[in-house]
Amino acid sequence: MTSSDAFGIYVHWPFCKAKCPYCDFNSHVRHGGVDALSFARALASELQWFAAQTQGRTVTSIFFGGGTPSLMPPDAVAHVLDAIAGLWPVSPQVETTLEANPTSIEAENFRGYRAAGVNRVSVGVQALNEADLKALGRQHSADEALAAFRLAAKIFPRVSFDMIYARPNQTAAAWREELSRALTEQQGHMSLYQLTIEPGTAYFDLAERGSLITPTDDSAADLYDLTQELTEKAGLSTYEVSNHAAPGQESRHNLLYWRYGEYAGVGPGAHSRLADGKNRRALIAEKHPETWRDLVASQGHGIISDIIVPPADQASEYLLMGLRIAEGIDLDRYAALAGREIDSSKLAGMKSMGLIKRHGQRLMATADGRKLLNAVIAELAV
Incomplete structure (x- = not known):
C-alpha cells in the first residue's frame, strides 16, 4: 500500500x-x-x-x-x-x-x-x-x-x-x-x-x-x-x-x-495532515479538553489552527519523517515536492561518511546515520 x-x-x-x-x-x-x-x-x-x-x-x-x-x-x-x-x-x-x-x-x-x-x-x-x-x-x-x-x-x-x-x-x-x-x-x-x-x-x-x-x-x-x-x-x-x-x-x-501519508486527528490537541490539491492542510485542535468539547458543540469541530503547507515545506516534512524508517524516502517524490533534487555533493559526502545509502531512487539512513539523524536531515534539507 x-x-x-x-x-x-x-x-x-x-x-x-x-x-x-x-x-x-x-x-x-x-x-x-x-x-x-x-x-x-x-x-x-x-x-x-x-x-x-x-x-x-x-x-x-x-x-x-x-x-x-x-x-x-x-x-x-x-x-x-x-x-x-x-x-x-x-x-x-x-x-x-x-x-x-x-x-x-x-x-x-x-x-x-x-x-x-x-x-x-x-x-x-x-x-x-x-x-x-x-x-x-x-x-x-x-x-x-x-x-x-x-x-x-x-x-x-x-x-x-x-x-x-x-x-x-x-x-x-x-x-x-x-x-x-x-x-x-x-x-x-x-x-x-x-x-x-x-x-x-x-x-x-x-x-x-x-x-x-x-x-x-x-x-x-x-x-x-x-x-x-x-x-x-x-x-x-x-x-x-x-x-x-x-x-x-x-x-x-x-x-x-513516517511515509508522510494523510490522516485526520480528532480530540483535544490532535494534529491532522490533509491533502489540498498540491498543498496540504495542517490542522491543530484546541488542547484543553472541556474547551475543545465546547467548541465541537458550537461549531462542529475543535480546530484552532488550519494552515496551508506548500510543496516545498512538505518536502522538508517528508525528509524529516521518511529518514526515520529503514525504507527511507523516494528521491523522485522529494524532488517533485521541493522543486529540486537533493544536492549530489551532499549525498556523496554523507555516503562517504557511511551515514546514508541508496538503492535506486530510495535514500536511507544507515545504522550509523540514524544515531546522527537530526544532523543528517539538517545537512540534506539545506
Whole structure:
C-alpha cells in the first residue's frame, strides 16, 4: 500500500490517572471523574466534520492515543469506531490500535475493546523493575505489567511491548538483563524509546536543578547499540529508529506518518495532515479538553489552527519523517515536492561518511546515520 492509498484516523483521549514526570503529551488529570460518553459523542461529531473534508478516502488505520486511552470505557471506544464506520469506507484489513496501560483495572477492559473492534494494542510496560517504574510515575508493578501483556496477547491478534530506556542511573548491564527478559515476552513488535527530557515536564525541572542525572550522550549511544544488537538477534528488525518488528508486524498506522501519508486527528490537541490539491492542510485542535468539547458543540469541530503547507515545506516534512524508517524516502517524490533534487555533493559526502545509502531512487539512513539523524536531515534539507 502506498502513502497515497493510506488514510488514517488518530483519536486522542487526553485523560490520565496521574501525570508522569517525563510526559509532555497533551494529558490531563480529572480527580472528579470524566463524563466519557460526552467526550465520545464530541469525538463522533468532530469525525463528522472531518468526513466532509475527506470525501473519497478509505480508512486503513485507526489509532487511539493519549493520555491514556485504556481509561476509555469500551462502549465509548465502540461509539467512536461505529461513527468512523458510518462516515467512511473502512478497509477490511484496517488496523485499529489502542494504547494501554498495564494496570489490572485497565486490563479488565481488554475483551470489551476487542469486541468493539480494536485488533492491536500497544502496552506501555515502560520498565521491568519496581524502582524505575515508581520513578517514572507508573501505577503498575512489573508483575502486573507482564500479566496484562500476556492477557492482551491472548485477546488481540497483534500486540506491542513498549519500554523506555536511558533512564536515570541505568547501566548497560541492567538494560541488557531487562531487555532480554522483555524479549522472551514480546509477540512480534517492540517500541523502545530513549528517555528524552522535555521542557515543561517534572523531569526537566529536576534536571535543571541537577537533581536528575541521566546517561551521558556516549552512554545513551551504547544503550542504543545494545538495543539494536538484542532486538536484531531476536528477529525484530529496526524498521524505525525506536521501533522493532518481525516481518509483517510493523505498525501500519505509524508507518503512515513516517511515509508522510494523510490522516485526520480528532480530540483535544490532535494534529491532522490533509491533502489540498498540491498543498496540504495542517490542522491543530484546541488542547484543553472541556474547551475543545465546547467548541465541537458550537461549531462542529475543535480546530484552532488550519494552515496551508506548500510543496516545498512538505518536502522538508517528508525528509524529516521518511529518514526515520529503514525504507527511507523516494528521491523522485522529494524532488517533485521541493522543486529540486537533493544536492549530489551532499549525498556523496554523507555516503562517504557511511551515514546514508541508496538503492535506486530510495535514500536511507544507515545504522550509523540514524544515531546522527537530526544532523543528517539538517545537512540534506539545506
